Amino acid sequence: MRLPLINKNNTLVAVRHLLNFLIHQRYPTVVHLAVHIEGGKRVYYEPDQPTAHLTDTPPKTTLTALFYLCKTDPLTKTLLYSEVPGHFRWGASQKVWQI
Numbered sequence: 001m002r003l004p005l006i007n008k009n010n011t012l013v014a015v016r017h018l019l020n021f022l023i024h025q026r027y028p029t030v031v032h033l034a035v036h037i038e039g040g041k042r043v044y045y046e047p048d049q050p051t052a053h054l055t056d057t058p059p060k061t062t063l064t065a066l067f068y069l070c071k072t073d074p075l076t077k078t079l080l081y082s083e084v085p086g087h088f089r090w091g092a093s094q095k096v097w098q099i
Contacts, residue, residue, distance in 0.1 A: 031085040034061035060095035069097045 066084060069076045076097075079087060088097040 031062065031090050033081060033085070034063045062090060062097075065090075065096050 062084075063081070066076070066081060069084075069088070075087065076084065084097065088099060091098045
């Protein structure tokens with residue numbers, strides 16, 4: 001097998017090519033899915049601050065957005081959490097699952 005000439009900048013691409021690793025056109029896109037541990041949320045506050053803001057809505061994550069999606073889309077109720085990225089796209093700027 002004849003190896004192509006490569007420079008330092010193309011080393012990783014060459015290794016991936018030689019070992020036949022797919023680096024493009026992967027479906028579905030890999031999405032980090034958040035997992036929440038009950039009572040594991042860290043909250044920082046000063047003793048003299050009012051505590052009303054601590055019970056406000058939690059921050060939007062892939063998991064909390066899935067709960068909202070289950071209320072509005074019947075298809076989502078039939079999917080496992082790990083299957084959602086195959087049917088929906090995570091909109092990171094708005095923090096919602098999109099079709």
